[in-house]
Ligand SMILES: Nc1ncnc2c1ncn2[C@@H]1O[C@H](COP(=O)(O)OP(=O)(O)OP(=O)(O)O)[C@@H](O)[C@H]1O
Ligand SMILES: O=C([O-])CC(=O)C(=O)O
Ligand SMILES: [Ca+2]
């Protein structure tokens with residue numbers, strides 16, 4: 001109809017409508033065609049006779065697979081699409097098979113709720129063909145073997161959104177397009193519930209005992225928990241399966257499979273691991289490592305070694321991880337990181353809990369630091385290429401990111417201070433445990449009602465200057481980040497190699513304890529290699545590799561305090577992010593290396609006297625403290641905590657060079 005139709009000249013009672021947007025008009029008899037039936041002739045009609053038929057027109061089949069007529073793909077030409085899917089289902093079925101019964105559920109592809117046009121629902125494999133069903137069952141029939149478990153295999157973000165929103169409480173689309181999810185009772189990792197199988201091999205290879213994150217369990221107990229997880233997953237109508245990669249270095253890439261019960265977990269891993277191309281997926285084969293995430297289901301406390309209802313279990317020999325009793329998604333990402341901390345050093349590759357970026361001229365910087373110290377914030381830099389924000393490898397040829405995504409803290413996130421992270425929160429991003437307006441769905445990043453550890457997980461391509469593939473040459477700068485809530489570490493210090501090793505092994509940060517009334521004292525945390533929760537070997541093994549690499553490459557070490565200045569927490573303030581960025585810029589550009597330096601008392605740091613754009617008085621913490629006596633006392637106190645923490649490393653030799661060991665021991669605080 002023409003735009004002039006909806007006005008007051010149409011004999012409708014003399015109402016006059018304001019000019020502007022035209023009101024939609026209900027068609028009346030005046031628009032009748034010859035047959036007397038009311039028509040809206042604004043467009044052609046659809047080619048369907050029923051609503052189901054109409055719905056079926058909406059979805060066209062996915063572009064299937066590899067172009068069959070090309071080089072390497074020729075080998076697969078012999079395998080039909082049907083055959084290929086059958087092999088894939090067999091592989092998934094093998095993953096899901098019970099190891100104690102010789103029958104399990106029939107594994108079938110597709111959403112059980114998806115009705116075919118004929119109205120049937122089971123089996124819901126793409127075309128409902130029976131031959132696509134694979135069952136490992138050959139022997140006795142059990143109830144479990146009679147049922148179907150539907151596999152939702154490598155779903156797209158859009159499909160996972162729908163699954164989450166339809167079936168998982170607490171899933172919503174926020175106004176920026178992200179998927180808000182709840183992780184349940186656990187909103188952070190549970191390191192005290194992590195167990196590693198101690199067998200004849202790991203007994204000798206891994207770091208056990210005091211200070212080690214590897215709390216032992218035996219093989220049998222692992223199998224009890226594995227069976228518990230597999231039975232739980234098999235009892236469900238459907239499970240999600242992700243087949244993906246870790247590590248952008250093609251020679252050291254690992255194939256991982258994640259079996260989970262929640263769309264949230266599947267989307268999280270879709271974002272965080274490297275996404276295979278359709279072609280890669282076709283030849284994926286058997287995974288190198290499998291996670292069974294049955295996080296909604298608790299472990300059984302009567303089981304040996306279990307001290308709570310949560311258990312995160314790693315079995316390196318079986319190349320499997322089992323998660324019971326926690327839905328916090330970071331557990332999967334960091335569990336795989338632990339695996340890399342075992343596998344990579346065997347290949348003489350150093351695994352690092354660090355962010356990494358690269359300048360236009362190819363200069364690479366690593367950012368080490370414990371949780372919340374700024375790895376993600378500072379590696380995400382609009383003037384540099386992002387290689388990765390959290391987990392890397394350093395090989396003979398350079399660095400590679402282990403992951404395919406970033407996991408940013410979003411408490412108090414602001415568009416002004418962290419624009420790239422802000423803009424990465426859009427369709428496809430998982431937002432964990434954030435609070436939003438019930439109506440507008442606008443996220444309030446300052447609201448910590450659910451947890452302070454709110455997170456956004458997004459694919460690395462969501463950062464505009466991501467370096468794809470995520471690899472780079474050898475690092476020039478190694479930046480150690482500490483959020484010092486005592487406020488006595490200088491905003492930046494230049495470190496010699498021995499000092500870098502001392503601080504790398506110490507792995508210091510200080511956060512402010514809880515939110516309980518009255519507790520305002522900072523607490524020091526020491527976590528070897530800035531990631532003791534994830535390392536598998538003794539810290540000195542990683543430290544020796546880092547020392548060797550930094551020495552060979554002539555990389556410079558820096559210690560950057562992203563925490564307090566002008567006094568401890570409660571008196572001073574957190575160093576402005578803008579200042580920290582200026583410091584980091586000066587490191588990258590090489591200008592800081594040429595600055596004038598002076599040496600500090602006690603820690604013996606080399607600190608610059610001036611940096612452009614930063615008030616000089618904050619560069620030496622003593623100047624920023626009004627209470628000089630309190631400053632000295634706090635400095636001595638922190639020095640003492642460092643010394644005490646380092647005692648356990650005093651008897652360990654670092655690398656082959658006895659001299660370096662002595663230098664490292666001498667590189668700590670002296671008073
Ligand atoms: N001066 C500063 N430097 C760096 N970060 C700061 C500074 N002041 C405040 N922040 C805030 O501190 C937080 C740093 O968190 P970030 O996500 O970078 O931690 P992370 O080291 O990546 O930890 P994780 O390993 O847990 O992911 C951000 O919320 C950031 O906005
Ligand atoms: O693993 C997590 O939950 C978040 C993280 O990056 C860390 O704690 O280092
Ligand atoms: Ca991070």
Ligand SMILES: [Mn+2]
Nearest residue numbers: 353370371390
């Ligand atoms: Mn981390």
